[in-house]
Structures are given as C-alpha cells and as structure tokens.
Amino acid sequence: MKKLVLGTSILAMSASLGVSSALAEEDGVELTAWRLFVADHAAPVVHVIDALDGDELAEFDISEPAMILSSGSSGEAVYAVQPTGNVVNVITSGISFHDHGDHADIDVEDPALSEAAFTGEYPVHFVEHDGHFAVFFDQEGVARVFEEHEAIEGHVETREVASGAPHHGVAVPLGQYDLISAPNPDDPGALPIGIKTLDQSGVQVGDLAACPDLHGEATSGDTLVFACATGLLVVKGGGMSAPNIEHLPYSDSLPDGKSTTVIGGRGLQYFLGNFGADKVVLIDPSETDAFRLVELPTRRVHFVVDPIRARYAYIFTEDGELRQLDVISGELTNSIQLTDPYSMDGSWSDPRPRIAVAGDNIVVSDPLAGKLHLVNAEDFTESGEIEVEGVPFNIVAIGGTGISHEGEDHDHEHGDEAHDHDHEDHDHEDDHEHDHEDDHDHDD
Amino acid sequence: MKAFIHAVTFCSVITLNTGPALSQEDRLQVVASFSIIGDLAAQVGGDLIDLKVLVGPNGDTHVYEPKPSDARALAQAEVVLTNGLQFEGFLDRLVEASGTTASVTVLSDGARIVQDPAGGHYHFVDGEAIFHAEPNDPHPWHSVANAKIYVENIAKAFCAADADDCAHYQANATAYQNELTALDLEVSEAISAIPEKDRVVVVAHNAFRYFEDAYGLRFLAPVGVSTESEASAADVAGLIREMRDQKASAVFAENISDSRLVEQIASEAGHPLGGVLYSDALSGPDGPAATYVEMMRTNVRTITTAIAAHH
Known part of the structure; x- marks a missing residue:
C-alpha cells in the first residue's frame, strides 16, 4: 500500500497526533487517532490503515471475503461477517475510549485478530443494541447473542435465539427481551412477515407485529425501526418490560415503493431509508408527516449518516458522485465527482463504492481503481487518496480524539463513550444500520 | 418583529400581562429546551412570543435525542433558552447542526448552584490518582429562589432580542416573581411543618x-x-x-x-x-x-x- 496524495486536511489531522497540540489535562495530552478497516471484495483479507497518514498498520487473513464489515458502539472491535465462510471474525481495533464526563481518555494499541469467532450457517444480519450483539444465521434461522467485551477478550459465550425456521432474518436483543423476525410460513425463502418479541426463555410475549417483506433495521436514539413493505415498525422501550411496537404506514404522499435499507441518525434522531433505486426517504416517526422523499439524479449505490456533523448524510450515486444531504432541509446541498461511473446494472454483489466517515474526512472506497478517496467534510473537496491493494470494498472507520496518558496503566471507574466512529453497516450503540446493499438488494 | 406592532400597543404596556395579539410570525420566536423553563418563558413572554419546547411534558431531558424538526425550530429562533450545567446533553450538537444565529441564554447563570457532593471522580494513572471534576447539579429550579433568577434571565433575553416590548416582559416577570416569592414561602412553611x-x-x-x-x-x-x-x-x-x-x-x-x-x-x-x-x-x-x-x-x-x- 502506498499513499498517493494526502491533502492539507489530512496533514492537519496528523499534526494532532503530536504533543505539540497537547491540551492540558492533568498529565495527559490530546491525541487523535483514526483507523480504517477495509475489507477486500474478492480476497479474504481486512486491511487496517491509519487514516491520518495512509500507512497500513496491519492485514488480517480471514476465511472468505467479508460481505459485511461492522463495529459496535465502543469501537473497540470490528466484525467481519462472512456468509459463505459461515463465520464472523472479530478484529480488535486497538482504539478505546474511557469517558470522564468533561473529556474522554484514549488508549491506542495495535489492532489484532481475536481468537473469538462466531460460527454458524450463513451469518448475515449483525445488530448491536446497548452492547449486546446478535448475529443471525440465515440457514439455521437462529441468532447468537453475545457481549462485546467477551469477544475482545477472546472467549465468548453465546445465547441462542431461535426464530423457528431458516430464513433471511434478524434479531435484536432489547434488555430482558429479544426481537426476532418471523419467517414466512408459506415460503421460508421469502422475506419475513413480522417481528416476534421473546422473553429470555424463548417464549413469545404478545402478538406478532406484522411487517410484510421485513428487510432493514436501524436504531436512532431510543427508537428502533424495521422496514416493511407497508411502512415501518417503530419500537420503543424494552429493557425490563416488553417493548412497544407500532406500525407507521408509508404516507400517501410517497410514490409506490418501500424501504429495504434504513440507517439511524446520529446526534439527530431520524432515519434515512432507500425508497426505490433513485430516491431516499428521511423519516422522523415523531412528526405528523413522518416521511420526506429526496429524489436523486441517478441511482443510489450507498449511503451513510455523518456521526459527527449531525446535519449531514452522504449518498454515493452510480455516476461516481458523492452527494451531501442536509437532513434538516431535506435537500442535496453539495456533490463531488470521485470515481468513474459504477452502474447499478448487473449483480447487486458487484464491487461498488462504500462510504465511511473518519473525523474530518469522508472516505469512499473505489474498488475498481484500488483506492480510497478522502473528502474534506467541511468544504466537500477531495483531500487525498490512499492506494489499497486488491479490491477495497467495505469500510469501517474508528477513532476520535481523547486525552492520552501515553500508555500508562489506567484504572477507570466509568464506562466509555464520547467518541466518534463510523462504519459500513451501522453507526454507534443507538444507531446501527444494516446496509443490505452490501450483501443483497431487495429494492428493485 | 415589526416595529408598527409595538407603536400601537404602547398603551397596554403597563397594565396587560399578555401584550397585544400578534400573528405567529410577528411574535418573538423562542425555543425552550424543556417544559419547566418553557412555562417560565410563557409566563414572561405571554402572547408576545411564539414558543417551541423541545422536551415536552414528562420527557427526560437527560437522554433526549433531538429531531431534525428541533433543528429547524432553532434555525428560526430569535431566542434559545437553556438550563445549562450540562443538563441538555444534546444541545451543543443541536445548535451546531441547526446553524442558528439566535442567542443561547443559559438560565442557571447567576443562580445559586449546588455542586455534586462527590465533586467529581478519580481515575488512576501509573499509580497516581487524577481528579476530574464532575458537573454541578443541573436541577436548580427545585429551589424557587433559583426559578426567580431564571425568570430574570428570561426577561433579559427577551429584552435583548425585542427591545420594543421590553417593558411588557419586565412587567410580566415582576408579577410572576411576586407569585414565586409567595410560592417559596408556601413551600418552606409546608416542609417546616x-x-x-x-x-x-x-x-x-x-x-x-x-x-x-x-x-x-x-x-x-x-x-x-x-x-x-x-x-x-x-x-x-x-x-x-x-x-x-x-x-x-x-x-x-x-x-x-x-x-x-x-x-x-x-x-x-x-x-x-x-x-x-x-x-x-x-x-x-x-x-x-x-x-x-x-x-x-x-x-x-x-x-x-x-x-x-x-x-
């Protein structure tokens, strides 16, 4: 791997690594670290790249190409989901934060491939809620639930949640309850028909929440949604008591269509979903008119929310442009040409660009050109490129700024938070997404 | 606010609490972060303000997640009223996201502030304890004397944004503070009993x-x-x-x-x-x-x- 160009914003970010930018905080110094975890589309490998200088920090061999790359709220681990390899590998990011209210401490260590791995037949949907993770294994119809700290430590005890039959499903652990998709009884190969709430002994609580053609799930703040053919299931509560699930139908103002991929806003509570090939929809379930349609100039390839600049989300379109969406006004406010066209004709699984946000930069993979494009999020200009061998595809960005005590032995009394990270398939503890354009597409 | 509105309402300044009837767009655009200060703002502003409260009745401001509509309200606001003391953890990012140019008034400024008894927490680096201060207790309104200071700050904020109607706001604030003085005594006597x-x-x-x-x-x-x-x-x-x-x-x-x-x-x-x-x-x-x-x-x-x- 080799740096081609690093623009001024990257150089500025690099400067913050040094003690010269130290922020006085007891005996610590301010430190910024960002890492890019990049899965190859064709080869079973995950590259770890320092986003600040473009250097490759590590390369991890896995079983099969990671069709989904994801991370949890802590940012301490990256999960390489390999459906055809029947495994989910765990890579520790080497970056961890410890919240102290008015600031966060940062620890930076080497990334590593954990001994922990989750095996089962055809894992796809990967969901975190409040530090509890659920991997759904489609060909078993079973989800395995685990806690991240165990995965990082390399010894994992999983709890199984059964849906009743193999299908393309999803499960979400919600405190003392689990939400799990209900397979179509007439055709297990079809999309699920709704969501069941199970207690921890696996007994269903309440009625099935109908959600025909369920596909796509996201959380923003205290609200979880599932996308259905008819609208969204909006889930609130959960924990000690069973969650409240309500159906929010698509508004009459929308054209025919449905969302099959949704992501949750960060900093602002909203959802962004696909809606047909060349549209997205902004969703605020608390509003009377919950849906705002945004038409795109061409078909959509990928979209993410900005976890740092809450006002913006980004959409890559098949004409090779990255577009900035102002989620407050609901308008496309900026765009930049980054790559040659990536037509959405052909297979859903063809290598096409993916987006992640790493601090001041938006990172876009360019699989066929073998590089990552860096776009300054403030002025929306290209700030650099990083060459990556192979076919760089899914990206997870992890990092942020904290106070470093330079590797000294820490003993913290509080949990972690107060940092930013962004990743391909979901964002943060209360904002995870599943972008199924990574593995399949039910949109068209 | 349009100037001509104020000219015709001058005579009502001293005697009316609510001020003149204004159309929504002519009112001072006010955003209050949560319901309690929303009520204080309503007492001071009366009909002269158009008030949006972000965290409504029975809502938990500590964990509130702002919506895009909140950002739109902030963008249109002329005055934003907050508690401060890190009570509204969402506020900084909402203000930034909204791009608002409104003045953000921290109502707890000048109130008698109680520190968290622990005063913060320690963490340990290389065998040495390092102290990190925790925020002060963010619930000053449970002392009515502090609520009176909130009211004073609200009146100042409204006057700064809408000088023409300042006398209205001050009159409303004074009347309400008198009510709060009586309330303070009432609470004190009830607990003393x-x-x-x-x-x-x-x-x-x-x-x-x-x-x-x-x-x-x-x-x-x-x-x-x-x-x-x-x-x-x-x-x-x-x-x-x-x-x-x-x-x-x-x-x-x-x-x-x-x-x-x-x-x-x-x-x-x-x-x-x-x-x-x-x-x-x-x-x-x-x-x-x-x-x-x-x-x-x-x-x-x-x-x-x-x-x-x-x-």
Whole structure:
C-alpha cells in the first residue's frame, strides 16, 4: 500500500497526533487517532490503515471475503461477517475510549485478530443494541447473542435465539427481551412477515407485529425501526418490560415503493431509508408527516449518516458522485465527482463504492481503481487518496480524539463513550444500520 | 418583529400581562429546551412570543435525542433558552447542526448552584490518582429562589432580542416573581411543618438536591444526577441500609423515570410508594403539574401526604 496524495486536511489531522497540540489535562495530552478497516471484495483479507497518514498498520487473513464489515458502539472491535465462510471474525481495533464526563481518555494499541469467532450457517444480519450483539444465521434461522467485551477478550459465550425456521432474518436483543423476525410460513425463502418479541426463555410475549417483506433495521436514539413493505415498525422501550411496537404506514404522499435499507441518525434522531433505486426517504416517526422523499439524479449505490456533523448524510450515486444531504432541509446541498461511473446494472454483489466517515474526512472506497478517496467534510473537496491493494470494498472507520496518558496503566471507574466512529453497516450503540446493499438488494 | 406592532400597543404596556395579539410570525420566536423553563418563558413572554419546547411534558431531558424538526425550530429562533450545567446533553450538537444565529441564554447563570457532593471522580494513572471534576447539579429550579433568577434571565433575553416590548416582559416577570416569592414561602412553611425526624425520603434519581438545600427535606437516591446511569444491586442494597439507618419516611417515583426500581426499593424497605414527584418535566396540560407553580405545589402535597401517612 502506498499513499498517493494526502491533502492539507489530512496533514492537519496528523499534526494532532503530536504533543505539540497537547491540551492540558492533568498529565495527559490530546491525541487523535483514526483507523480504517477495509475489507477486500474478492480476497479474504481486512486491511487496517491509519487514516491520518495512509500507512497500513496491519492485514488480517480471514476465511472468505467479508460481505459485511461492522463495529459496535465502543469501537473497540470490528466484525467481519462472512456468509459463505459461515463465520464472523472479530478484529480488535486497538482504539478505546474511557469517558470522564468533561473529556474522554484514549488508549491506542495495535489492532489484532481475536481468537473469538462466531460460527454458524450463513451469518448475515449483525445488530448491536446497548452492547449486546446478535448475529443471525440465515440457514439455521437462529441468532447468537453475545457481549462485546467477551469477544475482545477472546472467549465468548453465546445465547441462542431461535426464530423457528431458516430464513433471511434478524434479531435484536432489547434488555430482558429479544426481537426476532418471523419467517414466512408459506415460503421460508421469502422475506419475513413480522417481528416476534421473546422473553429470555424463548417464549413469545404478545402478538406478532406484522411487517410484510421485513428487510432493514436501524436504531436512532431510543427508537428502533424495521422496514416493511407497508411502512415501518417503530419500537420503543424494552429493557425490563416488553417493548412497544407500532406500525407507521408509508404516507400517501410517497410514490409506490418501500424501504429495504434504513440507517439511524446520529446526534439527530431520524432515519434515512432507500425508497426505490433513485430516491431516499428521511423519516422522523415523531412528526405528523413522518416521511420526506429526496429524489436523486441517478441511482443510489450507498449511503451513510455523518456521526459527527449531525446535519449531514452522504449518498454515493452510480455516476461516481458523492452527494451531501442536509437532513434538516431535506435537500442535496453539495456533490463531488470521485470515481468513474459504477452502474447499478448487473449483480447487486458487484464491487461498488462504500462510504465511511473518519473525523474530518469522508472516505469512499473505489474498488475498481484500488483506492480510497478522502473528502474534506467541511468544504466537500477531495483531500487525498490512499492506494489499497486488491479490491477495497467495505469500510469501517474508528477513532476520535481523547486525552492520552501515553500508555500508562489506567484504572477507570466509568464506562466509555464520547467518541466518534463510523462504519459500513451501522453507526454507534443507538444507531446501527444494516446496509443490505452490501450483501443483497431487495429494492428493485 | 415589526416595529408598527409595538407603536400601537404602547398603551397596554403597563397594565396587560399578555401584550397585544400578534400573528405567529410577528411574535418573538423562542425555543425552550424543556417544559419547566418553557412555562417560565410563557409566563414572561405571554402572547408576545411564539414558543417551541423541545422536551415536552414528562420527557427526560437527560437522554433526549433531538429531531431534525428541533433543528429547524432553532434555525428560526430569535431566542434559545437553556438550563445549562450540562443538563441538555444534546444541545451543543443541536445548535451546531441547526446553524442558528439566535442567542443561547443559559438560565442557571447567576443562580445559586449546588455542586455534586462527590465533586467529581478519580481515575488512576501509573499509580497516581487524577481528579476530574464532575458537573454541578443541573436541577436548580427545585429551589424557587433559583426559578426567580431564571425568570430574570428570561426577561433579559427577551429584552435583548425585542427591545420594543421590553417593558411588557419586565412587567410580566415582576408579577410572576411576586407569585414565586409567595410560592417559596408556601413551600418552606409546608416542609417546616414536617417533624425534623421525618424529613428523609427516597426518589429515583437525585434531582432534588436544590429542594433539600432550600427547604430542608433530605432526599436519598439510588442513582446519580443523570438518569443515564443505572443503579447497581450494590447501590440499591446500600440505599436500603441508608433508608433504615435514617428512618426514611417515604419513597417516590418520578414522572420522567421508570418506577419499577423505586417500587422494588419501597417494597424491600417496607414502604408503600408515596406517589409521583415531578422532577425534570411538567405534566401534560391536563395533569397536576402543568405549570411550574403547580409542579412545586403538587410535589409538596405529595411529599407531605406520604410522610403523614407513614405515621
């Protein structure tokens, strides 16, 4: 791997690594670290790249190409989901934060491939809620639930949640309850028909929440949604008591269509979903008119929310442009040409660009050109490129700024938070997404 | 605001609390972060303001997630009223996202602020303890004297943004502060009437330190000042021991929190639940705490009734 160009914003970010930018905080110094975890589309490998200088920090061999790359709220681990390899590998990011209210401490260590791995037949949907993770294994119809700290430590005890039959499903652990998709009884190969709430002994609580053609799930703040053919299931509560699930139908103002991929806003509570090939929809379930349609100039390839600049989300379109969406006004406010066209004709699984946000930069993979494009999020200009061998595809960005005590032995009394990270398939503890354009597409 | 509106309403400045009837767009555009200061703002602004409250009745501001519509409201606001003291954890990012140019007024400025008793926490680096200060207690409004300072700050903010109607705002503020002075005395007398040995109660999260400081009723709580933290089993066991040691008189739920924890505590300590206190939010308009004054009176009534029933 080799740096081609690093623009001024990257150089500025690099400067913050040094003690010269130290922020006085007891005996610590301010430190910024960002890492890019990049899965190859064709080869079973995950590259770890320092986003600040473009250097490759590590390369991890896995079983099969990671069709989904994801991370949890802590940012301490990256999960390489390999459906055809029947495994989910765990890579520790080497970056961890410890919240102290008015600031966060940062620890930076080497990334590593954990001994922990989750095996089962055809894992796809990967969901975190409040530090509890659920991997759904489609060909078993079973989800395995685990806690991240165990995965990082390399010894994992999983709890199984059964849906009743193999299908393309999803499960979400919600405190003392689990939400799990209900397979179509007439055709297990079809999309699920709704969501069941199970207690921890696996007994269903309440009625099935109908959600025909369920596909796509996201959380923003205290609200979880599932996308259905008819609208969204909006889930609130959960924990000690069973969650409240309500159906929010698509508004009459929308054209025919449905969302099959949704992501949750960060900093602002909203959802962004696909809606047909060349549209997205902004969703605020608390509003009377919950849906705002945004038409795109061409078909959509990928979209993410900005976890740092809450006002913006980004959409890559098949004409090779990255577009900035102002989620407050609901308008496309900026765009930049980054790559040659990536037509959405052909297979859903063809290598096409993916987006992640790493601090001041938006990172876009360019699989066929073998590089990552860096776009300054403030002025929306290209700030650099990083060459990556192979076919760089899914990206997870992890990092942020904290106070470093330079590797000294820490003993913290509080949990972690107060940092930013962004990743391909979901964002943060209360904002995870599943972008199924990574593995399949039910949109068209 | 349009100048001609003020000219025709001059004569009503001294005598009317609410001011003239204005169309929505002619009113001062005000955003209040949560329901309690929303009511204070309404008392001062009356019909002269168009008020949007971000965290509504029974809402928990500690954990509120702002919506894009909140950002739009901030973008249109001329005055933004906040509590400060890190109570509105969402506010900085909302202000940034909205791009608002409105002045953001921190109403707790000048109030008598109570520090968290722990004052912060330690973490340990290379064998050395490093202290990190925690924020001050962010619930000053439970002292009515502090609420009067909030009102004063609101009037100043409105005057700064709408000088033409300043006299209205000041007149409203003065009248309301007089009402609050009477309320302060009323609360003080009601708590003073409780025998001193009975003045220990339990609530879900410690939002009442200012009430304790102002009126002499001691509150025990299983969790810290933010509802974001969850009580551990050890916290609960310790609390129940403390309740017994201090002969706590009553256990209360809060309108913004799940009541099961305090129900468990009440049950284990042998108390019936004493009712619901309004801590960080008003009730809905049909509830018993639809305004700040009603909230304080309802809380006092709930407290005194539960303690009396205990004996």
